[in-house]
Amino acid sequence: MKFLIFTPAIQTSAIGRMTSVVTHALVSQKHEVVIVRTEMAGYLTTETHDFGCNIISWLDTTEVEANIVRADACIHQIGDNYQFHQGSVEWLTRHSGIVCLHDFFLGNLFWGWAHNNIEQAREVLKTYYSKEASERFFNINSSEEFIELTKDQWPMTEWICSMASGTVTHSNWGCDRVLKSCPGPVRVVPLAYNSPGLALAGTKQKRIPSTKLKLLTIGHVNPNKRVESCIKAIGGNPTLRETVSYRLVGAIQPEMKVKILELAQSLSVDVEVSGEVDADTLAHAIIDADLVSCLRWPSLEAASASAIEAMLYGKTTVVTNTGFYSELPEQYVLKINHVNEIEELEATLLSLHANPDLLEVKGQQAQEWAKSTFTAENYARQLVDMSSACIRTSSTLKAASYYAAILHGWGADTSLLQNNESLVPLAIFNQCYQH
Structure with missing residues (x-):
């Protein structure tokens, strides 16, 4: 098959890294792939991941349109970051494709797009949610309030999925909105990662039992990473203050760094803030760690690259029992209830301090499971199957769209097309296509 894959390509994009792994798998399975970079214009000259195939810009309209005509399937790798996914949003409004949904919450993506499409954005909010949503969405004062208000009421999942010919996502927990809004097939596939x-x-030496337990958090440091809770859990117990060190590796705002270090100092907690680092330094940080914290609240992603990476490195991983993390088998991760986050994390750290051999045992078990689950080969095969399914259903969807337009013109309720009495006869278009 011939695939046209829209994705951020910049090296700081985890989605781009995942796509590069899948692209190599598709090519090795004898498929043709062209990559369309989707970042904002200012990022399009930066160094990219290695995709092993031709890369074009989403701004090169003539080249993209020519490749759409040649492609058997257009695939959009989409997450909640407008700076990285502007090109996908722009092209989805012109030409439908399969959406690989990395986040069930897309409020920030929608916010970025809406600034140049404000009236259309208000109509989208009114259509999928309410008039109140269209009036309040753009009048929220802080990022914390924005997430809290919109994550459950107006996550904008429906906005993207309604433009998709099919949707691939990476966990089950947020699929209700996908199923209600995506007109084509929906499939849950484990995220591919390496x-x-x-x-x-x-180069790592065997852990010396007398040394401190090394706790690590990776990725952009923001409130939902629960860094302050980790510090409080360590600082609230005299044994942990003496026996646990905590390192943060990832981009961090100066004011956040000051806040974290002040809290750590006040509680006498050993904290190292490394900031954003290169790939080798990040790898060494994970290898050197005994335990990786992937606590998240709220959890808005369809899958966690950080948790998967930690398991692939054979690290014992602590997660919040919510969203994607709740679907991970309990024998491979340590789950924390958000309601008692600090108390449960403290108890977990004390247990590992008392039984350090559990670190290696649980880490090795998680590694074996992750290696067989989050594979690029499986993801590539699932994309091929999904593309074939979307091709088979495309005629029915076009017919439904045609009749919906007629009903709309008459002023009738287009929900009539959701009834089985209407859908079953439309299946004849699939049969015609297959013959």
Whole structure:
């Protein structure tokens, strides 16, 4: 098959990294792939991931349109970051495609798009939610209030999925809105990921029992990473203050860094803030860690690359028992209830301090499971199957769209087309296509 894949390509994009792994798998399975970079114009000259195929810009309209005509399937890898996914949003409004949904919450993506499409955005909010949503969405004062108000009421999942010919996502927990809004097939597929720095693990010495337990958080440091809770859990117990060190590796705002270090100092907690680092330094940080915190609240993503990467490196991983993390088998991760987050994390750390051998045992079990679950080969095969399914249903969807337009012109309720009495006869278009 011939695939046209829309994705951020910049090296700081985890979605771009995942797509590069899948692209290589597709090429090895004898498929043709062209990548369309989807970042804002200012990022389009930056160094990219290695995709092993031709890369074009979403702004090159002539080239993109020519590749759409040639492609058997257009695939959009989409997350909640307008700076990285502007091109996908722009092209989805012109030409439908399969959406690989990395976040069930797309409020920030929608916010970025809406600034240049404000009236259309208000209509989208009114259509999928309410008049109140269209009036309040753009008058929220802070990022914390924005997330709290919109994550459950107006997550904008429906906005993207309604433009998709089919949707692939990476966990079940947020699929209700996808199923209600996507007109084509929906499939849950484990996220593809790898651990390219694992070869460096040969340089790691065996853990000395008398040394401190090394806790690590990776990724952009923001409130939902629960960093302050980790510090409070350590600082609230005299044994943990003496036996646990905590490192943060990832982009961090100066004011956040000051706040975290002040809290750590006040509680006598050993904290190191490394900031954003290169790939090798990140790999060494994970290898050196004994325990990785992937606590998240709220949890808005369809899957966590950080948790998957930690398991692939054979690390014991602590997660919040919510969203994607709740679907991970309990024998491979340590789950924390958000309601008693600090108390349960403290108890978990004390248990690991008392039984350090559990770190290696649980880490190795998680690694074996992750290696067989989050594979690029499986993801590539699922994309091929999904593309074939979307081709088979495309005639029915076009017919439904045609009749919906007629009903709309008459002023009738287009929900009539959702009834089985209407859908079953439309299946004849699939049969015609197959013959």
